[in-house]
Amino acid sequence: MKAESFQRYLNSFGGQVVRDSRKLLQSAKGSTALGTSIRFEVVPTATGFDTKFYMDDYGEYLDKGVSGNKKKQSYTNTQQKKTTSPYSYTTKGPPIDIISKWIKKKGIKGHGIKKGRSKNTGQYISGFAYLISRKIKREGIKSISFFQKPLGIGYRKLEQHTLEVLKLDIQNYITTYYRPK
Secondary structure, X not given: OOOHHHHHHHHHHHHXXXXXXXXXXXXXHOOOHXXXXXXXXXXXXXXXXXXXXXXXXXXXXXXXXXEOOOOOOEEEOXXXXXXXXXXXXOOOOOOHHHHHHHHHHHOOOOOOOOEEEOOOOOOEEEHHHHXXXXXXXXXXXXXXXXXXXXXXXXXXXXXXXXXXXXXXXXXXXXXXXXXXX
């Protein structure tokens, strides 16, 4: 039996989750490459359909947050409950070189903080980047839950309307293959 109505419904479900996720991410972080990387795909399987969502790898860290070594971070899961982040910094923090590039890209000036040269890369590293790295390691990265919230809301709607949509497919199947003479 082909379930065309159900497949269309899963496509609209996936599209709505992606749109809402991008909207939440944009309101929190502005227009980013992560926002454009969020997408979905409905794949037919032997037992039905799978709806798969994709995004850049670091999206999961922004969505669920990262606990620091002194402060635990939590996120709102798909059931709208606070859950502790599965990710954490333990002994190492984020790379100072990356933070230094981010500071330069944002045009932030660390007044009164001297710069030194990295022994590994030879790049100039500001003390400001070191301080930011140390704070992130200590306190972690706060969760945005930009994907978990829309997925939970969409899933609850999906549960409510699944039987109605399958009913349409079954009626179409019966009408197509059983026509009394």
